[in-house]
Amino acid sequence: MSSEAVHTTGSTSMAHYGDYEPIIGIEIHAQLSTKSKMFCTASTDFGAGDNENICEVDTAMPGALPVVNKRAVEFSVKMGLALGCEIRKRSVFSRKQYFYPDLPKGYQISQFDLPLCEHGEVDFYLDGEKRKISITRAHMEEDAGKSTHHGEYSLINLNRAGTPLLEIVSGPDIRGPAEAAEYARTVHKILRYLDVCDGNLEEGSFRCDCNVSVRKKGETTLRTRVEIKNINSFRFVEKAVEYEILRQIDCYETGEKIVQETRLYDPDKNRTFAMRSKEEAHDYRYFPDPDLLPIEIDDSFINAIRSTLPELPLKRAERFEQSYKIPTYDSLVLTQEKALADYYEDVVKAAGGNAKAASNWVMTDLMRELNESKKTVETSPISSTNLGKMIALIDKGTISGKIAKTVFSEMWSSGKEPETIVKEKGLVQITDTSAIEKAIDDVIAASPNETAAYRAGKDKLFGFFVGQVMKATKGQASPDIVNQLLKKKLAGS
Template sequence: MYRGYEAVIGIEIHVQLNTNSKIFCADSTQFNAADNENTSPVSVGMPGTLPVINKRAVEFAVKTGLALGCNIRRKSVFARKNYFYPDLPKGYQISQYDQPICENGTITFKVGENSKTVSITRAHLEEDAGKSTHQGDFTMINYNRSGIPLLEVVTGPDMSTPQEAAEYGRTIRQIVRYLGVCDGNLEEGSMRCDCNVSVRKVGDPKLGTRTELKNINSFRFVEKAIEYEIERQIDLVERGEKVIQETRLWDPDKNKTFTMRSKEDAQDYRYFPDPDLLPVVVSEDLISKLKSELPELPLARKARFVSAHGLPEYDAEVLTNEIDLANYYEETAKVCGNYKGASNWIMTELLRELNDNRLEITASPIKPAQLGQLIALIDKGTISGKIAKTVFSEMWKTGKDPEAVVKEKGLVQVSDPAAIEKLVDEVLAANAQQVEDHKSGKKKNLFGFFVGAVMKASKGQANPDLVNQILQKKLNG
C-alpha cells in the first residue's frame, strides 16, 4: 500500500525463442553476426516475399504454454499488426491477436516467505523487429533481429508490488531456461519486459489509467521502474491531474521514467488475419509428445530437494536457480551419496571459484563426478576436510581426479592411533609449561593450542577426531 493507494501491475514478457533460424524464413538467429548479415528479402520486408512458419518455434511455444499451465489452442491464427517504424519495414508485424496459441494458464512462485499465483492470460507467437541505433541526427538500422521468433507471455493485472513483478520475471526466466527454449540473456535482449502499471485508492474496484513501461532488460530495473511509476502516478492524482495512457521508457542513469509515445489500443493496430499464412494446427499427438518431454520445473525440483534430500530451503533455492547448477548438484550427490555435503561444497568452494573466474557452471574444470569423489574421500576418512580444500584447489588448477591428487601430493589422512599418539606425546613434551598451565587451570582455551600444534606437526594429515580423543585422554585422564 502506498499512501492509501494500491498498485495494479501486469507484465508482458517477450521471450526470444532459441531456434537456429527465424520464424518465417531460413535466416540465421546468431546473435553476434555482423550488422545486417542475417537478412534476406523476407526479413527485410521486400514486396512479393512469402513467410513460411518455423515448426520448431511452434513446438517451443507449445512446450512453454504447457509448463505455464495454459490451454493449447488446437487451431491458432497469425494476424497482421499494422504500424510503421523504420525497424519494421513491411509496415506491419506478423503476430497473433484473437486466436493465440496458448491461453488461460497460471504460475505460482515465492516472494519472500509467501506464495503468489499470477494468471497467464495468453502467450502468443510473433516476429521481432529490427534494432535502431541513434547517433546524432542519424539512425542506423540493423535487421539481424528482424524476424527472430518471440513468444509474448501476458499476465492478468494480478500483481501489486514491484517485488512481485520482479520475482515473476525471474521465475519466467528460470522456466524457459529449464525448458531450453530461451537462453534468458537479458543483456542481449533474449528477454524483455513491458510492465503495465496503474494506481487506485485502496478499496476502489475501478482500475486507474495505466501506463506501459517498455523494454526493460533487468529485473532489478523492473522493480525500480515500477516503484518510480507508482509514486509518479500517485503524485499526479494527488495534485488533481490525470494519468495519461502512454508508453514510457526507464532511464536507469536518472532513475526515472519518461514519455516515449502515446499508448495505442488494439483498434489502432487494425489487426486482420494474415492472408499469406495458414492457421497453425497443433495435433493431440504433438501435445502429448511435448508434455512427456517437459523437465521437472524449478519449484517442483526445489520442493524435492527439501523433502527427499533433506536440504534447507535456502540451499534448495540456490541450487535450483539455474538448471545446469541443479544438474551439477544431482550428479555430484549421486556419486558421493551425501546430499548436504554436495550442497555445501558447491555453494561455498565451487561457486566462489566460478564467480571469481567469471565462469558458468558448465565450464567448471572440476566435473560433478570428481567433486562427488572428493566428498566420498572425506566421508571415508581418507582425507580430512582441511586436506580436501588443498585437493580441491589442485583439482581446479589441473582438472585431475581427487585420488590422483591425494596420491601425488601424499595427502592421505593419518588415522593410525599409534602414530597420532606418538605425535601428541612429542607435542606435549615440547610444551611442558603449557601442559602444566592447562592442568592447573591457569590459562583457558589451551586445548585448541595443542590440537593446532599436533595438526601442524602432522602437516594437516592427522585425523582431527582421533587427535581430539587422544589429547583429551592425555590431558584430562
C-alpha cells in the same frame, strides 16, 4: 546466473503506498532460440555483420511470402505447457499494421484474437510465501529490426527482423515491485529450463514491458495504466515499477491526471520518463494474415512435446527440500538454473547421498569460485563427480574437512580427481593411533611447562597442544583421534 538472482524477501514495503494499491501486469518478449527466423530461412545469428542475415522475406521484397518455422511452434507450445496454458488447436496469425523503418512489411505478423496459448499460471515464492500469477496468453510473433540514430538520419539493420518471439502476457495480478521482479525471474527461469530462449537480457533476448496503475484500496475497477517498455534487468523492473507507483500516487494526490502512455526507465537517474510520440491513438487494423493458413495442431503433436518437458524449477526446488532435507533457500538457489540443479544432483549421487554437504560445497565454495571467474557449472573445472567423490572422502575419514579445502582448490586449478590429488600430495589423514600417540608424546616431552600448567587446571592450553600435534603431523592427523588421545595423555597417564 548468480545467487543474487534469488529473491525471497520483498525489500519494498507496501506501507508507503498509503491507502493506494498498485496493479501490475507484465508482457514478456522472449526470443526463441531457433536456428532460422520465424517465417524464413535466414539465420537468427544477428551478431553477424550488418544486414548479413537477410533474405527476400525479412526485407519484405515484393512478392515474398512467410512460411512458419516448425521449431518456433514447438518451442511456443512447450513454454505454453510449462505455464499450464491451454493450447489452442487452431490458432491464427494476424497482421498488426503500423509504419516504422525497422518493420519492413509495414505490419508485424503476430497473433491477435486466436493466440496459441491461453489461461495459464506461474507459481513462485516471495517472502517465504507461495504466489500465483495468472498468464492471460502467450502468442507467437516476429521481432523487428534494429535502428541506430545519428541525428540527421537513422540506420537500419534487419538481421534481427523476423526472429521468433513468444509474447507472454500476465494477468493484472501483480501487487508490488518485488513481486513484479520475481515474476519476471520465474518466467525467465522456466524459459531457460526448457532451453527455448537463451535469456540474455543485455542482448534483448528477454524483454519486459510493465503495465502499472494504482487505485485506492477497495476500488474494483482499474484506473489508467502506464506502460514501461524494454526494461533489461530484473533489478530495474523492481526499481522502475516502484518509481512509477510512487509517481502515480503523487499525481493523484496532487490532483494531476495520469495519461495512458508509454514510458521508459532511466537506470542512471532511477526514474521513468514519457516516450516522445505522436498523440495519435494507434489503429493497428489487425486482420488474419491471408498468406498464412491457421496453425492446426493435434493432441499427438502436443503430447509429444509434453513428454519432453523437464521437471520445472519450483517443483524441483520443492522436491530438493523434501527429499534432500535442505533449507528452502538452498533448494531455490540450487534450482535457479537447470544445469546447476543437475550438477547438484550429480554431486549428491557421487557423494553417496550426503545432500547437505553437497549443498554446502556447491553453494559456498563452488559458486564463489564460479562467480569470481565468471564461469558456470557447465564450464566448471571441477566436475560434479569429482566434487561428490571429494565429499565421500571426507565422509569416509580419508581427508579432513580442512584438507578438503586444499583438495578443492587443487581440483579447481588442475581439474584432477580428488583421489589423485590426495595421493600425489600425501594428504591422506593419519588415523594410525600409534603414529599420533608418538607425535603427542613428542609434543608433551617438548613442552614441560605447558603440560604442567594444563595439568594444574589451565584447560585453555588444550588448543595449544592440538595445534602442536597438527603441526607435527603436517595437518594430516585425524582431528578426532588427536582430541581423544591428547585428552587421555594430558590427563596424566
